[in-house]
Amino acid sequence: MNTVIDPPGANGESLQEGHAAHLEQTLLQAHALIESTVSLYRRQPVDHLAADPTDVALLDSALVQLIGPVRHSLSVAMTRPGDFSDRVLRLLTRVGPEVAVRVLCTPEAAEASLASLRRLPETRLEVRVSERELREVVVVDGAGALVRSAGGGDGQQATVVNDAAAVRALELLFAGTWSRGRKLADHLGLSPRLRSDLTRKILERLRAGHTDDVAARDLSVSLRTYRRHVAEIMRELDANSRFQAGVRAVELGLLAE
Structure with missing residues (x-):
């Protein structure tokens, strides 16, 4: 799945305005791409699905397979306490110091997971808090991702995404929200x-x-x-x-x- 984005700066707009418009357009297209990708994967055979949240073992296995081989970067968004956050935080303790880890939380998730977050190695870890609506997601090395469907409840699904364009879209969407988040220390202050x-x-x-x-x-x-x-x-x-x-x-x- 590819998307074409017109370059900024048309019609004499300033460089800054062009950059802002370009970023907004990119994020909007990324959001649409994510939604279409998740919808596509749901229509495919069940082995493309990571887990229903009630199947703890299957969700845990999918996260282990995704996070275990990480080498360079790991981006995580957590929305609330629960099975997803608990397993991701446990797996983060096994990530090597050479990996750049970014954890983005809602205020609820940050406060509920504060003790676990403080136990994580700080070498290349950064935690931010966002008031914006988030979707639970893990993006590993820009090559693979796991996305939880919006909303809660027993019917919520987790989808493994390996399509390069879709993973890039997830990275863009995460980066846009990350840039507007506040550092955990600032949040706690x-x-x-x-x-x-x-x-x-x-x-x-x-x-x-x-x-x-x-x-x-x-x-x-x-x-x-x-x-x-x-x-x-x-x-x-x-x-x-x-x-x-x-x-x-x-x-x-x-x-x-």
Whole structure:
């Protein structure tokens, strides 16, 4: 499966704008490619499927076969505690120090797996946390991958992907989300207030330039309560202005760029 991407910079747009448009187009095409690939593999014979999550032995075997031979790079996305995360974390302890390992977690997965993550060798390991919706995935050496289908429940499937274009698409999608994640140490340093849904909504309105009264009305809180929240957020972010608070929020992954 191949995809053709037009080069950026058309119609006189700036290099930066062209790069952003090119990256967005690439990620969108990567997402579509992943969905079509997973759908294709589901229609093929069952030996292409890694496991149903209820079949622990089969899932474990698929992960061992995929992660065991890793030589250069390993990218992992974990969405929640459970069979997938537990087995991946156990296998990561066997990975050699020469392998560059990137682990991307949701806040829930990071907090549930914190003890295990801290026990992993730190030589070439980096852990980041993302607020974005993730799909559980493992990509090994850019040559093979395992993808868990979206959603939970007993019907969730895991698909082994060996198609080069599909694996590359997975790498691109992972890299895009990774670049917007925050380092685990930064995540752990955030107060619970900064990780709340209300804080995210307030930061979004600050960035959009909404006036305090409009933002308070949108959030169904009093103007006084809204301004108190803003002051507390700025203090938590060690920001002297609302603009600086927005910059810090992007740096910490609380807001997308």
